[in-house]
Amino acid sequence: MEKKSRKVKCLLCPKECVLSEYERGDCRSRVNIDGELMTLNYGYTVSTNIDPMEKKPLFHFLPGTRIFSIATAGCNLHCKFCQNWQISQFTPEEVKYYEMPPKKVVKQAITFNCPSIAYTYSEPVTFYEYTLDTSRIAKEKGLKNVLVTAAYINEEPLRELCNVTDATNTDLKAMSNDYYKEICDGTLEPVLRSLEIMKNEGLWVEVTNLILPTLNDNDEDIKRLCRWVVTNLGADVPIHFSRFYPTYKLKNLPPTPVSTLSRARDIALSEGVMFPYIGNIPGHPGENTYCPSCGALLIERQIYFIRQDNIIGGKCPNCGLEIPGIWE
Amino acid sequence: MNLAIRYTLPITTTFICILLIMFFIYTTSQTEVSDKSATNDIENRRSEFYKGLNKSGIKPKTALYWEEYGGEEVPEGKVLIMSEGMRSE
Numbered sequence: 139m140e141k142k143s144r145k146v147k148c149l150l151c152p153k154e155c156v157l158s159e160y161e162r163g164d165c166r167s168r169v170n171i172d173g174e175l176m177t178l179n180y181g182y183t184v185s186t187n188i189d190p191m192e193k194k195p196l197f198h199f200l201p202g203t204r205i206f207s208i209a210t211a212g213c214n215l216h217c218k219f220c221q222n223w224q225i226s227q228f229t230p231e232e233v234k235y236y237e238m239p240p241k242k243v244v245k246q247a248i249t250f251n252c253p254s255i256a257y258t259y260s261e262p263v264t265f266y267e268y269t270l271d272t273s274r275i276a277k278e279k280g281l282k283n284v285l286v287t288a289a290y291i292n293e294e295p296l297r298e299l300c301n302v303t304d305a306t307n308t309d310l311k312a313m314s315n316d317y318y319k320e321i322c323d324g325t326l327e328p329v330l331r332s333l334e335i336m337k338n339e340g341l342w343v344e345v346t347n348l349i350l351p352t353l354n355d356n357d358e359d360i361k362r363l364c365r366w367v368v369t370n371l372g373a374d375v376p377i378h379f380s381r382f383y384p385t386y387k388l389k390n391l392p393p394t395p396v397s398t399l400s401r402a403r404d405i406a407l408s409e410g411v412m413f414p415y416i417g418n419i420p421g422h423p424g425e426n427t428y429c430p431s432c433g434a435l436l437i438e439r440q441i442y443f444i445r446q447d448n449i450i451g452g453k454c455p456n457c458g459l460e461i462p463g464i465w466e
Numbered sequence: 467m468n469l470a471i472r473y474t475l476p477i478t479t480t481f482i483c484i485l486l487i488m489f490f491i492y493t494t495s496q497t498e499v500s501d502k503s504a505t506n507d508i509e510n511r512r513s514e515f516y517k518g519l520n521k522s523g524i525k526p527k528t529a530l531y532w533e534e535y536g537g538e539e540v541p542e543g544k545v546l547i548m549s550e551g552m553r554s555e
Contacts, residue, residue, distance in 0.1 A: 145535035156535050160511035168529050169515065176526035178519075231522035267530055295531045 144173030150266055151214045151291050152328040164323075165264045166229045167212035179210035180268045182235040183243075184225045185259050188250055190442040194286050195378050195417055197427060198463025199305045199342050200254060201437060202444045205284060206247035209259030210268065211235070215288050216323040217311070218387035219350060226260040240272035244279055254304070258286035266295060273302035285341075289332035290324050296332055300339035305464065307344045307378070308333055312354040313362040321353060330366070337371045342464050345371070346378040346417070349394050349402060360402045364409035373410045374462040379403060381418035400424065412462075432457040 148155045148163050155163035162169040167179045189207045191200055211233040213226035220226055225233055238246075247255050255276050257269045262285050273283040282304040289296075289308045310333065311318060315326040337343050347363055349355050360379075367375055379402040381394045399416045403424050406414035416424030420441045427437040427449075434456035438445040448455050452465045519526070 146532050147535040148529070149531040149533060150529070158511075159508045160515045168532075169526065171515075171526060173534065175529040175532035177529040178524050178526055180527040182524060229518075230524055231518045235522075235524075267527065270530075292531070 144170070146170045146173060146175045148175055149292060150295055151263055152325065153214060153290075154292075162229070163214075165212045165214040165261075166227075167210070167264050177265070177267055178230040179212055179265045180271075181237060181239045182210055182230055183208045183238045184211050184230075184233045184235050185209040185222075186236065186238065186246075188252060189256065191254070192439060192442040192444070194256060194258065194284060194307045195346065195415070196284065196305055196307055196342075196344055197376055197378075197415060197437070197439075198344065198413070198461070198465075199284070200282070200464060200466070201447060203254065204250070204252045205254045205256045206243070206250060206252035207256040207258050208238070208243055208272075209257075210265040211260065212264040213261040213288075214264055214290055214324075215261065217288075218321050219348065219382060220386050221383075222259050223386045240268065240275050243272045244275045244281065247276065247281055248279065252281075254282035254284055256284040256286055258284075261290075262287050263289075263291045266291075266299070270299055270302065273299070277302045288322075288324070289329050289336070291328070291332055293331065293335060296335055297339065300336060300341060303336075303341055305342035305344075306336055307346055308336070310345050310347055310363060310367070312347075313359060313366060314354070317354055321350075330370070334370055337375070343371060344376045344378065346380055347402075348380045348382055349398060350382045350388070351391050351394055351398070353391075355394070355398050355402075357401070357405060360405045361409060364406045364411050364414075368410045373412050375411075376413035376415060377406055377411055378415045378417045379406070379424075381416075383418070396422070427461075429454040429457060429459055429461070431459040436461060 145156055145158050148168055153164050157163060157170040159170050159172060168175055168177050187207045188204050191203050191205050209225060211225050211228050211230040216227060243255065255272065262269045276283055283302055285303055285306040287306060287308055310329060311322055318324045318326045333343065345367055364377065367377060379399050381399055383393050384391055396419055399419065403414045403416055412430040413427065416422050425439040426435060428434065429436055432454060434454055436449050436454060437447050449461055449465060453460050
């Protein structure tokens with residue numbers, strides 16, 4: 139007897155994979171089973187940690203608090219510099235997992251006194267249903283939800299997720315579509331659209347730009363990125379310029395020079411970014427928060443820890459300027 | 467001359483008809499093979515998929531945001547990826 143193939147089209151991310159039976163999407167975690175699209179990573183964490191909020195990095199969102207962080211296997215992008223490729227570039231069946239249903243995640247977060255949960259490390263878009271259900275329960279219990287994401291997602295599912303999300307650190311990998319295509323296996327436009335949606339939906343948004351030597355480190359690239367953020371998201375959106383260390387498929391590149399990151403921070407300041415930060419260089423003064431009005435030191439950081447926090451009631455103690463963020 | 471036409475025309479016509487019939491039989495048989503091959507592909511993928519899934523103990527759950535796809539061809543630029551044990555390398 140002949141059997142007709144029942145294809146499905148995934149509408150979660152802009153790749154919109156069309157799958158015949160028993161084929162899986164580019165994210166490796168969604169598969170067509172008998173004409174029905176199924177997810178394989180719901181409730182199966184491959185990494186669970188209690189992190190400092192500063193590790194996400196989120197510098198203007200509940201600073202100094204702990205955040206319960208989870209990930210599953212899979213990612214819908216394939217960045218050649220991925221720091222977590224051991225979990226992001228494999229199928230759920232290939233990675234050792236722990237069964238942790240949404241209720242258990244929330245219970246654990248409460249048990250360990252974490253006021254928030256991060257969906258992070260790999261890509262929460264890939265474990266969309268798990269993130270959504272866990273976030274809903276967390277919200278009911280008074281916890282906050284944080285997405286650490288590349289934001290490569292379609293508008294409708296993103297808006298649904300925004301209803302239960304409080305903050306995001308989103309990777310804006312470069313302001314070049316070619317870079318997204320060649321280095322990340324994605325495209326730029328959906329990421330920009332997602333950032334605008336999240337901002338408009340009221341999430342606290344911080345942006346991370348990983349700077350890779352020779353690939354996205356020229357002044358014009360950085361200027362364009364800063365201008366886009368200032369124009370479309372606002373000057374008060376923090377940008378984290380993060381240092382690249384050789385890994386995965388880009389072991390041939392050197393680490394980003396400290397001078398490049400300092401230059402990126404200077405460019406950002408000159409483009410009107412109020413809170414540009416330098417990441418992955420422990421002890422660099424670019425990790426600190428300074429008042430954009432009077433220049434007073436507001437938060438001094440050392441790696442992921444806070445050495446001093448001078449913000450009082452969300453304001454600069456020196457000039458009284460209100461510092462954007464969610465502080466309590 | 468007339469004789470030549472009288473005998474060669476029917477022979478040529480018959481020959482062309484035979485060729486057409488053979489072509490029809492050939493294409494039909496090819497379609498059948500192709501259909502069988504598609505079915506085998508699905509069965510092979512199914513078998514490989516469950517082999518991996520059963521070993522892992524993972525229970526699939528219905529996903530959100532998808533639709534049945536009626537198109538015959540995969541649109542240009544879209545992804546169609548085989549499932550078994552795949553890595554990006």
